[in-house]
Amino acid sequence: MFNKIKRFANVLRRLQSDTTLNSGQDIPISNSPIEGFYSCNDRTYLCNTYLNSVISGGFNAFDFSRNNLDPFSLTVKLYAQGQCKHYKGSPLEHFYNTWQPKTLAQVAGLTMPSPNLVLSKFPENAPPFPWDAGDVGSLRAVRLKKLPQNKNKLSKNPSQGFFYYGPVDVAFGEATFHRLINIYESIQHSGYQPNKYGDHIKARILMKENKYKIFIRSGKHRISVLRGMEYTKVPILYGTQQNTPSIIRREDSFFWGNVISGFYTQTEALQIFDRIFNGITPNDLNL
Numbered sequence: 001m002f003n004k005i006k007r008f009a010n011v012l013r014r015l016q017s018d019t020t021l022n023s024g025q026d027i028p029i030s031n032s033p034i035e036g037f038y039s040c041n042d043r044t045y046l047c048n049t050y051l052n053s054v055i056s057g058g059f060n061a062f063d064f065s066r067n068n069l070d071p072f073s074l075t076v077k078l079y080a081q082g083q084c085k086h087y088k089g090s091p092l093e094h095f096y097n098t099w100q101p102k103t104l105a106q107v108a109g110l111t112m113p114s115p116n117l118v119l120s121k122f123p124e125n126a127p128p129f130p131w132d133a134g135d136v137g138s139l140r141a142v143r144l145k146k147l148p149q150n151k152n153k154l155s156k157n158p159s160q161g162f163f164y165y166g167p168v169d170v171a172f173g174e175a176t177f178h179r180l181i182n183i184y185e186s187i188q189h190s191g192y193q194p195n196k197y198g199d200h201i202k203a204r205i206l207m208k209e210n211k212y213k214i215f216i217r218s219g220k221h222r223i224s225v226l227r228g229m230e231y232t233k234v235p236i237l238y239g240t241q242q243n244t245p246s247i248i249r250r251e252d253s254f255f256w257g258n259v260i261s262g263f264y265t266q267t268e269a270l271q272i273f274d275r276i277f278n279g280i281t282p283n284d285l286n287l
Contacts, residue, residue, distance in 0.1 A: 033205050033214060033238055037247055044239030046200065049214055051232055055206070055279055056216040056223050058126060058164045059108050059272070060099075063279025064227055068287055071095035072221075075177065076184050076228025087170075087177035096166035096173055099285045107165065109275050109282035110268055118263070125162060130269035131248045133257030163220065183225045192234065197222060200237035205247045206277050213277055215248075250277070 028045040030036025036045040054064040062070035069077060071091040078084035078091065087093055101107045104127045105119040119127065161168025163176065186196065194200045201219030205212050214236065216223050226234050238246045250273055253259060259269045281287060 027237070030238075033203075033236075034212060034247075036238055037205070040239065042240050042246055044237060046235050046237055048233045049203070049236040051223075051227055051234060053212075054203075054214045054216060054223065054227075055276060056220060056227075058220075059129075059276070059282065060164055060285060061109070061276040061279050061281055062287075066279065069228065070224065070287065072180060072224035073228035076180055076225050077230075079181055079184065080188075080229065087174040090177060092177055092180075093173055096161070096168045098166075100166045101282070101284070106282065106284065108268075108272055109280075110271060111283060116263075116268075123162075123165070126164065128258050128263065130253070130258045130264045130272055131256040179221055180225055180228075183221055184229065187225065187229060192222075192226065192231070194235060200235055202237045204245075205238065206250075206273065207247055208250045208274075208277055212247075213279075215276065248273075250274075 028036070028040050028043075030039060030045050030047045033047050033049060036047050039045075052065040056062045056064065057070060057072075060070070062073075071094065074091040075084055084090050101123055103120050104123050105116070107123045108119065108127055110119065161172035161176075168176075190196075197219070199218075201223055202217045203214045204217055206215050223234070240246055248256075250270070253266055253269050253273065256264075256269055258264050259266050264272070275282075
């Protein structure tokens with residue numbers, strides 16, 4: 001009987017999330033991410049999107065069509081099952097303790113040693129994506145060029161952390177764990193209501209020939225929680241934002257902002273795109 005009640009509650013929760021697709025905002029709603037791009041002339045639009053088409057985790061390229069969950073979603077799932085109540089011993093802690101790239105090139109998943117001196121730096125943040133432009137791409141690239149070459153800074157005295165890789169200090173890991181759990185508890189109790197978080201999850205579309213993947217731009221905590229809760233569809237916001245078009249086409253790689261700027265070679269840019277598009281994690285990241 002308990003299992004039947006639980007399944008019924010899950011159905012009600014998903015139905016409630018469907019009714020909040022527009023969340024009271026005057027935003028066009030599309031039946032598919034690609035259709036919305038054309039019908040809305042690349043202005044912002046919402047689409048209830050299947051999670052099995054999603055790639056999340058930035059350069060980590062967590063493929064939501066795979067059965068094995070990423071460490072964030074798995075932590076949520078195990079918490080929901082009563083098997084993971086603390087950061088210590090969680091898949092999240094294991095992830096931060098084992099995925100600790102030493103260079104920006106390693107973060108980006110570039111398999112060949114890069115002659116790019118910036119990409120050989122210690123990763124105090126994430127590098128820009130090849131298709132980033134304007135403030136998102138070029139200014140971050142310039143800032144990276146000014147970072148000191150200090151390979152021991154975080155490993156000796158981590159004062160904080162970065163969401164997508166370690167090392168992180170315990171406070172950062174616990175804060176990330178509790179944020180995921182708080183989102184889970186909110187959705188479990190009230191259903192997924194984007195207004196609670198200020199806005200919708202945002203994404204761009206990666207296109208290769210006639211196939212596409214949904215690449216999460218913001219809302220990384222929520223999308224991980226929703227996957228861990230076994231949602232199949234969630235409302236996602238698309239459209240031109242932050243100086244980058246909503247569709248990134250592989251055949252346009254020569255014109256991507258950080259290829260033109262010289263931050264990446266076209267070969268490196270395509271290597272990054274193909275790896276992310278195919279949902280392949282960097283070589284040293286083992287899930």
